[in-house]
Amino acid sequence: MARKRTGISGPFKHGRRWRVVRQEDGTRRVLSFEKEEEAQAYIDEWRACAEGETVRDAMERWLKAVASRGRAPLTVPTLRNAVARILPFLPAKLDDVTPAIAGRAYADLVATGCAVDTHRNSLNTARSMWQFLLGKGASTPWDAVTGVGKRKKGKPQLTIDESRRFLSAALEHGDRGLAAAICLCLALRAGEVVAITGRDVDDGGRLVWIWDGKSENARRCLEVPDVLRPALQAIASEAGDRRLFPYSRGWVGYWVGEIRTAANVRKVSPHGLRGTHATIAAAAGATGHLVAAALGHAGPEVTREHYIAPGAERSATARKLGTMFENRDPKRPSDHASSRN
Numbered sequence: 342m343a344r345k346r347t348g349i350s351g352p353f354k355h356g357r358r359w360r361v362v363r364q365e366d367g368t369r370r371v372l373s374f375e376k377e378e379e380a381q382a383y384i385d386e387w388r389a390c391a392e393g394e395t396v397r398d399a400m401e402r403w404l405k406a407v408a409s410r411g412r413a414p415l416t417v418p419t420l421r422n423a424v425a426r427i428l429p430f431l432p433a434k435l436d437d438v439t440p441a442i443a444g445r446a447y448a449d450l451v452a453t454g455c456a457v458d459t460h461r462n463s464l465n466t467a468r469s470m471w472q473f474l475l476g477k478g479a480s481t482p483w484d485a486v487t488g489v490g491k492r493k494k495g496k497p498q499l500t501i502d503e504s505r506r507f508l509s510a511a512l513e514h515g516d517r518g519l520a521a522a523i524c525l526c527l528a529l530r531a532g533e534v535v536a537i538t539g540r541d542v543d544d545g546g547r548l549v550w551i552w553d554g555k556s557e558n559a560r561r562c563l564e565v566p567d568v569l570r571p572a573l574q575a576i577a578s579e580a581g582d583r584r585l586f587p588y589s590r591g592w593v594g595y596w597v598g599e600i601r602t603a604a605n606v607r608k609v610s611p612h613g614l615r616g617t618h619a620t621i622a623a624a625a626g627a628t629g630h631l632v633a634a635a636l637g638h639a640g641p642e643v644t645r646e647h648y649i650a651p652g653a654e655r656s657a658t659a660r661k662l663g664t665m666f667e668n669r670d671p672k673r674p675s676d677h678a679s680s681r682n
Contacts, residue, residue, distance in 0.1 A: 352380035539580035546574030
């Protein structure tokens with residue numbers, strides 16, 4: 342059954358803010374806005390829905406709002422694809438998407454055999470879109486749909502020896518190998534790699550500036566290892582204002598696969614190379630905050646949960662303790678023994 346919309350009124354000035362009163366399914370809700378223009382825009386959007394806004398138009402309106410928040414350029418097409426994946430044949434009207442249709446759409450997506458992360462991300466994207474369209478706190482047709490399957494945390498990673506073989510093979514593949522090596526040595530996302538321009542390579546190839554990414558935290562400056570600097574500076578000098586690698590993210594993933602085959606290491610993705618970088622750095626003693634900053638995360642929580650392999654930080658601590666005891670002068674009595682005397 343389609344949702345009942347009985348009306349909306351406003352905007353009404355209330356102190357320094359503006360209110361909108363909405364009646365829906367017999368429930369009265371009052372929404373508050375800082376500016377009259379924002380309140381009026383909300384009313385216009387609601388009335389467009391009430392008059393039978395199409396799902397496609399509603400999706401584009403939502404994506405426009407997402408883009409206006411300064412999200413990374415690749416975010417919008419990613420979200421559009423996620424909605425299209427769960428609703429491959431978009432119903433004509435927004436109200437045509439009932440809880441029953443939403444449930445069947447998700448079940449059909451699961452039945453395609455796609456990865457758990459794929460279908461659950463599409464479900465969450467659809468929920469976010471409808472939540473935006475109907476207002477925070479409003480019920481959506483996706484509320485009763487339960488995600489199935491257990492998400493996998495992290496991607497397969499390389500060991501230290503495998504990383505060395507991978508890097509050695511990458512350096513033999515020219516620009517294509519350089520793109521793959523950047524994923525490992527700088528922990529960049531594939532989308533960040535293909536977004537680098539010649540102007541982003543600084544100080545003779547010693548630094549790379551990342552201006553756009555998945556979030557504001559992705560904006561960072563990274564130091565390039567010596568082994569990559571000559572090749573990076575050479576390609577940057579030729580590119581100028583253009584991108585170093587004028588291809589898609591899939592191009593990076595393809596060459597990561599080709600190079601890992603040439604290096605005879607386990608199957609790994611660009612995202613797995615980010616995890617490899619994080620794990621090796623943590624095992625070498627880098628702090629969680631430092632590793633998170635290199636990966637473009639707001640804090641170490643996500644980095645530890647999804648990128649750093651279990652035990653990497655503990656092994657770093659154990660090595661530090663071992664080094665401390667190895668460096669201790671055996672002729673010097675321990676502090677504990679001295680205190681007893």
